[in-house]
Every structure is written in structure tokens, then in C-alpha cells.
Amino acid sequence: MLPYQELAQLNKLVHEPARLSILTALSACTMAEFLFLQDLTGLTKGNLSSHLTKLENAGLVAVDKxxxxxxxxxxxxxxxxEGRxxxxxxxxxxxAIQEKVLQQGANNGKER
Structure with a gap:
């Protein structure tokens, strides 16, 4: 499979930029308060809340109110x-995909 095709196979729940931002931020700490996470990600309250609901339903984050x-x-x-x-x-x-793309470029596209 070409690396470009592999991009289409990524987990779309995690790959979505806002959710990737949330998960990456949370992976660097034990827990985060909603307003801190909002400030860190730059998302609106409603947008952050919506993405957190999707992540919570998938079992990737736990929300405590x-x-x-x-x-x-x-x-x-x-x-x-599971989220981590x-x-x-x-x-x-x-x-890994990036490395494959770079290697193909170094090989002038001769490898297929």
C-alpha cells in the first residue's frame, strides 16, 4: 500500500484535528480542567464539548463534572x-507514513 493510501486508513475519530489536539494535550498530563483545555486547544466551549462527547463515547477520555x-x-x-x-x-x-514518503522521495520514486 502506498503511504498516501495509508493516510486514508487512519482512525478518523483520532485524526480529526480538534480531537487530535485534545488527545495530544491530555496525553501530556494526568488530567485537565475544561477551561484550561479550551484555552490550550483554542476551541469554543460548544466545539470542545461536542468533541469531548465523541471521545468519551468512544472510551478515549473520561469526563468528570x-x-x-x-x-x-x-x-x-x-x-x-485506550485513548493514550x-x-x-x-x-x-x-x-511511519512520513518516513515512507521521504524514502520514496530519496529514491526518486523508483520504488513502488
Whole structure:
């Protein structure tokens, strides 16, 4: 399979830029508060919430909603072990595809 065809085989749930950003950010920490994650990713509240719902339904993140001092809502998000594996595998596959493309370029396209 050509590396360009492999790109089409990537996990679309993880590959979507906003979700990849969320998963990559969460993989670098234990957990993140919603507003911090929003600031980090640059997503709107609604957009972040929508992507988190998709990731949570897939079992890639866990979302915990609770109240601080019984009045202030706080939402924390953490990546699950499945989510960590998915994002690590995704970046690994992207690097492998990139390496194949670079090798083909070095071979002047002679390898097929």
C-alpha cells in the first residue's frame, strides 16, 4: 500500500484535528480542567464539548463534572488507557507514513 493510501486508513475519530489536539494535550498530563483545555486547544466551549462527547463515547477520555464549594461547576477530563494507546499509535503511524514518503522521495520514486 502506498503511504498516501495509508493516510486514508487512519482512525478518523483520532485524526480529526480538534480531537487530535485534545488527545495530544491530555496525553501530556494526568488530567485537565475544561477551561484550561479550551484555552490550550483554542476551541469554543460548544466545539470542545461536542468533541469531548465523541471521545468519551468512544472510551478515549473520561469526563468528570462536579461542583467546587457546592456552587461552582467544574469539569475535568483525563485520557483513558485506550485513548493514550490510540493517540500514541496514531502519531506512530503518521511518523511511519512520513518516513515512507521521504524514502520514496530519496529514491526518486523508483520504488513502488
Amino acid at each position: 462536579h461542583f467546587v464549594r457546592q456552587k461552582i461547576p467544574q469539569t475535568t477530563i483525563r485520557i483513558t488507557s 494507546a490510540a493517540v500514541e499509535n496514531h502519531w506512530k503511524r503518521l511518523r
